[in-house]
Amino acid sequence: MLTVRAPATSANLGSGFDVFGVALERPADVVRVSKADRTTIEVTGAGSQFIPEDPDKNTVGAVAEALEAPAHIQIDKGVRPASGLGSSAASAAAAAVGLNELYDRGYTREELVPIAAKGEAVVSGDAHDDNVAPSILGGFTIATESGVRQVDASIPLVACLPDIVVSTRDARRVVPEHARVDQLVETVGNAATLTTGMHRDDPGLVGEGMHDTVVTPARAKLIDGYESVREAALEAGATGVTISGAGPTVIAACYEGSQRAIASAMLDTFGEHGVDARAYQSRIGRGAQIF
Numbered sequence: 001m002l003t004v005r006a007p008a009t010s011a012n013l014g015s016g017f018d019v020f021g022v023a024l025e026r027p028a029d030v031v032r033v034s035k036a037d038r039t040t041i042e043v044t045g046a047g048s049q050f051i052p053e054d055p056d057k058n059t060v061g062a063v064a065e066a067l068e069a070p071a072h073i074q075i076d077k078g079v080r081p082a083s084g085l086g087s088s089a090a091s092a093a094a095a096a097v098g099l100n101e102l103y104d105r106g107y108t109r110e111e112l113v114p115i116a117a118k119g120e121a122v123v124s125g126d127a128h129d130d131n132v133a134p135s136i137l138g139g140f141t142i143a144t145e146s147g148v149r150q151v152d153a154s155i156p157l158v159a160c161l162p163d164i165v166v167s168t169r170d171a172r173r174v175v176p177e178h179a180r181v182d183q184l185v186e187t188v189g190n191a192a193t194l195t196t197g198m199h200r201d202d203p204g205l206v207g208e209g210m211h212d213t214v215v216t217p218a219r220a221k222l223i224d225g226y227e228s229v230r231e232a233a234l235e236a237g238a239t240g241v242t243i244s245g246a247g248p249t250v251i252a253a254c255y256e257g258s259q260r261a262i263a264s265a266m267l268d269t270f271g272e273h274g275v276d277a278r279a280y281q282s283r284i285g286r287g288a289q290i291f
């Protein structure tokens with residue numbers, strides 16, 4: 001048997017829709033894999049009652065099939081599903097890393113990214129790499145058609161998860177089909193600023209580059225209190241605030257030492273809107289680890 005811990009991730013970061021992602025230090029899924037004649041799945045932990053154990057419907061089933069690695073797979077969910085924190089991707093990433101090792105398949109971490117993304121296709125209809133890439137590789141990742149680039153970074157973050165469910169499928173339906181050229185120019189500038197910030201480990205540049213006027217405003221309507229929570233986090237010292245992945249988690253970048261005040265401001269503001277929430281004081285962290 002082999003145990004793998006794969007972290008939650010935050011995709012998009014505002015200006016990098018379907019491209020950018022970061023690994024968070026916490027929360028994480030813990031997945032145990034042991035060889036078997038056919039794949040069986042057991043799920044416990046956060047939101048497990050909403051997660052299918054049928055290998056055709058769980059992200060880890062598709063990964064086991066792609067690696068031709070049948071196994072008994074126990075998933076202990078630390079990342080709640082439909083959170084915007086890459087819940088389904090964390091399980092897929094852990095399974096890809098664990099089964100590759102268990103069956104000695106010899107794939108590199110980079111090669112495991114598209115394999116884990118096959119699991120994502122099971123739940124969202126599309127094989128997105130932007131959550132599985134950081135969960136496998138750690139750090140900040142840029143996932144494009146030509147592959148994945150990774151940058152080690154250690155920016156402090158606060159991820160505030162409200163007690164609201166937003167499915168990725170629903171959140172993709174509200175994404176605008178068109179953007180104006182001035183919005184394209186602004187997005188390119190912001191994405192470049194954010195990428196420079198990651199290379200320099202500069203929370204100011206990262207926060208500035210998280211600004212987005214195309215996808216985020218459309219999705220904000222699905223999250224009660226989003227605008228007030230964003231303003232409260234900025235007043236408490238956040239350098240940038242946006243929706244994590246497809247939401248409803250709201251993610252803030254900041255300088256070291258201000259996570260606590262930002263977490264408290266975000267929780268209080270969701271509370272004022274009658275929404276329970278929990279906050280993870282985190283930072284950009286490492287990818288899946290085998291124990």
Ligand SMILES: Nc1ncnc2c1ncn2[C@@H]1O[C@H](COP(=O)(O)OP(=O)(O)OP(=O)(O)O)[C@@H](O)[C@H]1O
Binds near residue numbers: 052057080
């Ligand atoms: N191993 C798994 N872990 C979590 N959810 C899974 C898993 N396998 C299948 N699912 C299903 O995936 C769906 C949740 O995926 P969804 O993409 O909406 O949210 P998410 O994984 O939190 O990611 P995102 O960051 O994209 O919002 C649920 O319907 C859930 O039942």
Ligand SMILES: N[C@@H](CCO)C(=O)O
Binds near residue numbers: 017019128130131172
């Ligand atoms: N980039 C994806 C992440 C969720 O899978 C989205 O925002 O829809």
